[in-house]
Amino acid sequence: MAAVQDSAVAIGAGARGRPAAQGRFAALWTKHGAGYMFLLPWLVGFFGLTLGPAVASLYLSFTSFDLIRSPEWVGTANYVRIATADPKFAASLKVTFLYVVLSVPFKLAFALFVAILLDRGVKGLTVYRAIFYLPSLLGGSVAIAVLWRQLFAGDGLINSLLAQFGIEGPSWISHPDYSIWTLVVLSVWQFGSPMIIFLAGLRQIPTDMYEAASLDGASKFRQFYKITLPLLTPVIFFNAVVQTIEAFKAFTPAFIISGGTGGPINSTLFYTLYLYQEAFGNFRMGYASALAWILVLIIGLFTAFSFLTSRYWVHYDD
């Protein structure tokens, strides 16, 4: 705090010597300058790397742009084509919805399950927390996706294990009926960050509630159902919204596992992967920008819908 004031004085000192015409600005600068200076790195990042490109992409979405020649204004043509004449758009949306609907509930359920286990006073809790969190740190990386590809390939570890039980597994990653599941399992495996948040939520629930309930003879399951779950709904809601957005944006695993093709037969063609193909594979940057804005819209709608329905099932403790 002292440092903030000191630097405000120092910057102000330079301004004080100037003529009175600049006084107003100088006064403001003296008052808030240091604050803005501290904000500067974030401001540069936000305007330069987030807002600027976003505005540019909104403009580009109304153009035909091949990355080399200048963008050419085409009006709403990109959006019209997406809506009416692009089967791959529909295909990729279907795959993405399927992925969201499968991966988010499974991941949350698994995260909650592990959080409850860890909450029961396990020895060396911090170590377990770190270990279980590890996949989430690694999960987005290319190396893990490559590892996953190896595990689930025709003669990978998974099928070798299945073979021990006399089951001949398919080639998981290269069969259109199973490939999406390998991506769902990969996503569930990265349960660490919702798990940590669940754990924090569980710690908030007063233990005397459980004590009272068990005195009244409520079973463990009933305690979970009647106490834990309702009191945890704000945390569940938070995790669900965050994980849904994450799932819509998933890219790396599908890119690596399918070698960038979204195959076999578009079964791993995530929306973002299709967007990437259009942008960098087919040099249709304008069209890809339009796809990106539609994704923004879809995520926005989903999030708004979650917030609207939340009042019926999320219980805030007041």
Added chain:
Amino acid sequence: MTMRMTRRNVLAGGAALLSYSMLASSALSEEARLRLLWWGSQARADRTNKVNQLFTSANPNVAINGEFLGWSDYWPRLATQVAGRNAPDIIQMDYRYIVEYARRGALAPLNDYLGKVLKVEDFDQVQIQGGSVDGKLYGISLGANSATMLVNTVAFEEAGVELPTPTTTWEDLARIGAEITKAGKRKGYYGLSDGSGVEPLLENWLRQRGKALFTADGKIGYDANDAAEWFALWAAMREAKACVPPDIQALDQFNPDTAPLSLGKAATSYAHSNQLVAYQAINKDKLALRNHPLIGKDAKGGHYRKPSMFFSVSAQTKDPELGAKYVNFFVTDPKAAEILGVERGVPESAAVREKLAPTLDELGRAALDYVSGLGPLAGPLPPPPPSGAGEAELALRTVAEQVGFGQLDVKQGGETLVNEVTQILSRG
């Protein structure tokens, strides 16, 4: 701590700055810098870097920064660099993309340097044509290759089957494939890779039928019946277990490490002749190059000698003449040729080829013999693929998988493919 600015020290400072910048720019003009970007394996990178050292030792005032990536990462990187006005000076370019890049003004035309800096008079003229777009030269071919069938000679021998010959037909191949599978000498092993989604193989088959992938004016060069017959051919192969099942084929990302041949799933793979070096590096068994099968006993072959890849000079480069000089060194210097071998294809210059031949190792020899020995199996070079060709290739792959996994029958597959490719090409 505020600095008092007077008119005098502003002037003095300015002068100092000015003289400093003049100094810096004169130092820069002595030290020219070429940035070079290519795709390929580590083996290719080692060869390229050695040639770069050779070039800089002959031209000590030039520094070269080389960078390489895998094929699929290469094109997004190049596209973004070009868009960001940060293109490398020398660009490794593919036959597939040269039209797109040239027409968009990203490449420097090299005609002015012909005969002066670029001494490519003894090049195969067809290959010079191959690097030209709309009458201007945009790419110097680094070598010739041709589509090929790679065969695992050991697996053929184990199964007691003769290697394919220049007169092997598709019927023969189907029989051979089924025999290798049936021999069952290796676990989960099949005779052939499934080639139904491999574009160069389809192209070869179409050319034997007098058709093409694309016409000269950038339209689709075959119809739904052709495509349906193609899919039917492979459906029969799958039925007879002559080739791998679709879920094994789908692992193939069309690079040496994921091909069924390298994964130990099949005794053949479909590639380009210069890739023998990369394939052999990761395969224990001895591989050999064979031409694609014939549609009938006296059919003409569908092969052609293709520029394996080009070096193009960026339109954004500061010194296109230096770029042309580098490219010329790369394709005509005998010492460079010895380092490069035939890893990028058989050199185009007759003089270089002659000098190179005795220095080649067995693999290089095999690739050279294959490309120069195609004889009547090789026809004319087709026009460069139109914009959208990359997308069309992915469409072929997807539809072939739909047929392979039984989502479409062969007739529907043929119609779907032709519809999709037609649409892709009309979008351009």
